[in-house]
Amino acid sequence: MFDGLSRSLEKAWDSVRRDGKLTAENVKEPMREIRRALLEADVSLPVVRRFVKKVEEAALGERVVKGLSPDQKLVKVVFEELKQLMGGQQAELVQPKYGPAVILMAGLQGTGKTTAAGKLALHLKKKGLKVLLVATDVYRPAAIDQLVTLGSRIEVPVFELGTEVKPPEIARQGLEKAKQEEYDAVIVDTAGRLQIDERLMDELRETKAAVNPTDTLLVVDAMTGQEAAGLVKAFNDAVDITGAVLTKMDGDSLDITGAVLTKMDGDSRGGAALSIKEVSGRPIKFVGTGEKMEALEPFYPERMASRILGMGDVVSLVEKAEDAIQAEEAAELTKKMMTAKFDFNDFLKQYKMVTGMGNLSSLVKMLPGMNKVNEKQLAEVERKYKTYESMIQSMTKQEREQPELLAKSPSRRRRIARGSGRTEEQVAELIGMFTSMRAQMQTLSRMMALSGGAQGVA
Ligand code: GDP
Ligand code: MG
Numbered sequence: 001m002f003d004g005l006s007r008s009l010e011k012a013w014d015s016v017r018r019d020g021k022l023t024a025e026n027v028k029e030p031m032r033e034i035r036r037a038l039l040e041a042d043v044s045l046p047v048v049r050r051f052v053k054k055v056e057e058a059a060l061g062e063r064v065v066k067g068l069s070p071d072q073k074l075v076k077v078v079f080e081e082l083k084q085l086m087g088g089q090q091a092e093l094v095q096p097k098y099g100p101a102v103i104l105m106a107g108l109q110g111t112g113k114t115t116a117a118g119k120l121a122l123h124l125k126k127k128g129l130k131v132l133l134v135a136t137d138v139y140r141p142a143a144i145d146q147l148v149t150l151g152s153r154i155e156v157p158v159f160e161l162g163t164e165v166k167p168p169e170i171a172r173q174g175l176e177k178a179k180q181e182e183y184d185a186v187i188v189d190t191a192g193r194l195q196i197d198e199r200l201m202d203e204l205r206e207t208k209a210a211v212n213p214t215d216t217l218l219v220v221d222a223m224t225g226q227e228a229a230g231l232v233k234a235f236n237d238a239v240d241i242t243g244a245v246l247t248k249m250d251g252d253s254l255d256i257t258g259a260v261l262t263k264m265d266g267d268s269r270g271g272a273a274l275s276i277k278e279v280s281g282r283p284i285k286f287v288g289t290g291e292k293m294e295a296l297e298p299f300y301p302e303r304m305a306s307r308i309l310g311m312g313d314v315v316s317l318v319e320k321a322e323d324a325i326q327a328e329e330a331a332e333l334t335k336k337m338m339t340a341k342f343d344f345n346d347f348l349k350q351y352k353m354v355t356g357m358g359n360l361s362s363l364v365k366m367l368p369g370m371n372k373v374n375e376k377q378l379a380e381v382e383r384k385y386k387t388y389e390s391m392i393q394s395m396t397k398q399e400r401e402q403p404e405l406l407a408k409s410p411s412r413r414r415r416i417a418r419g420s421g422r423t424e425e426q427v428a429e430l431i432g433m434f435t436s437m438r439a440q441m442q443t444l445s446r447m448m449a450l451s452g453g454a455q456g457v458a
Contacts, residue, residue, distance in 0.1 A: 022059045022070045030074060031056060042271030044229060047085075047278050055081045079305050085274060086301035091283035094214040100132075100178045101185040102211050104171075106204055106235060107219035109192035112288055114143065116219050117189040118150035119288065119296035125156055129184035134174035135160040136167035136207060137191035147189055154293050167191065167203055168210040175211045188213070217285060220272060228272035229279035236280050273304055342438055344392050344400040387422060388430050394419030403438075406431050 031052050038048045059077045093101060103120065105113045114137070121131045133151050135158055137143035144160050151158035159174040171188050178186040190207060193200045208216060218235045220228045277283050284299040392400065394416045399405050406412055406427075413431070417424045 022062055022074060024056075024060060026070075027056060027059050027074065034078065038271075038274070041274070043274045044271075044279065047229070047275045050278070051081060051085055054084075075309065079309055082274075082305035082308055083301045085278055086299075086304055087277040087283040088301055090298055090300050090302075091285050092298075093285065096214045100175070100183045101129075101215070102175060102213040103185065103187045104204075104208055104211065104213040104216045105187065105189050105219055106216060107190075107192055108221075108231070109194055111192065111219045111221040113192060113219045114146050114150065114189050115291065116217075116286070116288055116296065117147065117187050118154060118156075119293055120286070121151070121156040121185075121187050122154045122293050123286075123296055124185050124187075125154065130182070131156050131185045131187065132174065132178045132181075132183045133158045134171055134186060134188045136170045136188060138163040138165070138167060138170070139191050143189075143191070150293070168206040171207045172210040186211070215285075218282075220276070222272045222287075224272055229275035232276050232280035232282055236282050273299075274308075342441065344395060344403055344434070347434060348389065348392050387420075387426060388433075390420040391416055391422055391427055391430050403431065403434055407435065 034055065035048055035052050038051065039045065043051075055078055058081060059074055062073050062077060093103065095101070105117045105120075107113045117133060121133050124131050133147060133156055135144045135147045137147075141163055144163070148158045148160065159170075159177055161170045161173065167190065174188065175186055177183075188207065188211060190204060191200075218232055220231060222228070224231065273284060273287075287297050287299050289295045289297060395406075399412060399416075406416075410424075413424055413427045416422075417427045420427075
């Protein structure tokens, strides 16, 4: 899958590698390759456009990290955005507040609903849940037999009422039984049609209303390519689904039959996985990777992104390097802050470095009275620092190097307030904050020196 992408990118990375950093110019070529590969993989054009734009923006905002070449950074950016495109986190089944989890399987005919129902039953059974399968495909007697056979193979009971009772009623009675006999999960298999029509949607809506499922999963054939995304959206608009199951993600088992080789030209399968979340807003929860009952896996955007790029090594290398660099910078920052010479220039420098690292929280945690900061407050802190910055910029060179001057002189503080368009109270607040921060740092530094903690810190 996506062999084309990793191969064509190999060449494209070269243009970036030569320049030493990511620029608007040198990301153009890799971006063209990514765009081409995604379109070839049958990802829809609007999705591709948005994706490429995001990667470009993120790439240009990247800082240079020691020990990492720009092409490695770019791989990481593409990886992160791919992961986000597919929903970022793995999407779990919805947990019921009380009673059994009710999972309604929806989808067109032949996409693998019945198979997925059986696979999911086995998956949940292995987790220790008591599972009931419910057969509501009354249009083909063979469909009920199929589920009954699957059920006996995996030793999960199947509730069925033959072909004479209407699907919503079967589902309702199945759920009733599950509640009475304290099942943990009920999986309702439904009938499909060759294409979306009102009768299918109406029946699905009625069945849904009858059992009020915790999850409504649309089963999508991965070979549908970019149409898969539109399909999920159409179902979601009609009956409000909670997620998708992508089936037939297995290359090998179909390769062996040989007959479906034309549909299996790997690339067309990736398109579905990539577009579903973006187009429908609903995540892929599972992927089917074969005809066997065990061939079902939770969908991990991260693993899929790494598979698509075929560059897992580079991604983990970049992560390690970034961790190392953050640790190094943080240590340096702490050391500087603990010296008596720490002045407003250092303060500004640290501030810029830390915000540049996208990691204001580590600085904030060192500030007096600010160690219990949550994410929302961080934005506020960020804003506050902008005002600090403007005031520091209105200071003379001497004032920045000797913060004590300001504590003693109201006229200096007034001048700074006027120069930066702030109030004198704000200037006083900055000086107060700075002074107590420095005092705390020095105390900390002395304590560490006493306990032999920090070497080389004055
Ligand atoms: P339904 O009509 O939606 O209930 O589809 P079925 O569950 O009856 O499956 C239709 C066909 O697709 C069957 O031959 C299944 O064995 C096959 N199938 C289902 N899931 C997968 C899968 O993940 N991989 C492969 N290769 N075949 C699958
Ligand atoms: Mg079926």
